[in-house]
């Protein structure tokens with residue numbers, strides 16, 4: 001049996017029963033693939049079910065507001081995925097008359113769809129033989145073939161894609177792709193792979209050379225940037241506050257308290273001197289209190305955010321008109337959601 005057949009046999013006996021495996025409707029497969037980018041299956045499952053329930057067709061997703069989509073996505077991170085999902089749903093409905101693209105090249109034209117997602121949807125839904133290469137596939141191929149090229153280098157990306165493409169079973173490309181990803185997730189795991197019971201253990205190079213822990217190779221990570229956020233949690237005498245929409249960055253179009261970002265941690269006096277503080281509160285009498293000081297950073301892929309939430313009580317309501325009930329309906333980053341849950345404003 002060749003490599004692909006061995007994987008497929010293993011897969012058919014061992015695959016998990018997952019809701020998106022019971023369909024080959026491209027809308028559902030696309031949705032699941034976008035959710036599962038950078039997300040574990042157990043975490044993504046609830047989100048997938050929520051989305052399918054709220055938007056059972058691409059038309060329903062296209063007709064939703066961006067705020068509704070972001071609110072449902074809240075907590076999953078990498079929010080550009082949700083914005084792109086919504087944008088692409090509108091494109092499919094308005095420009096393609098609701099007909100889902102059916103080839104790798106057409107799928108690539110959707111915003112937020114790259115080589116991996118286009119390959120997955122094209123192979124699973126339309127049996128186009130295009131190989132997927134995700135983290136699981138990199139690991140299986142690097143170990144089984146003993147490849148030491150860094151998987152995050154330009155050379156590595158090409159080399160692994162070409163190899164994956166050579167190995168694909170052209171008649172069962174969807175099953176092959178799902179088999180190799182599932183095999184990486186459940187058998188050839190990052191830590192403690194099950195080599196003893198692995199059906200490929202007779203011919204696995206990493207196992208024979210005892211270099212499993214060294215593979216796959218990754219080039220050094222990009223330096224992590226530290227950021228210091230000071231949120232101004234305003235509370236007026238009549239219990240109003242202020243939230244603003246972020247205009248750019250990973251949290252674009254989500255809401256937050258007015259934010260003073262600094263290059264290092266600041267104290268109360270420095271906060272009062274900041275431009276934003278002065279423009280919002282001017283010379284009004286305020287009562288200022290540091291309500292939450294997160295010494296542990298909120299970690300994103302290339303940045304660590306150290307946040308402080310400052311409670312500012314004021315008797316002026318000139319700039320502030322949002323109720324806490326409205327605030328709770330808005331899509332917010334997890335950092336703010338955690339704060340709101342801890343300090344139950346009503």
Ligand code: SF4
Pocket residue numbers: 140143144187188189193194195198199200201204205206207212
């Ligand atoms: S023998 Fe071990 S390292 Fe090799 S493919 Fe199987 S699980 Fe992965």
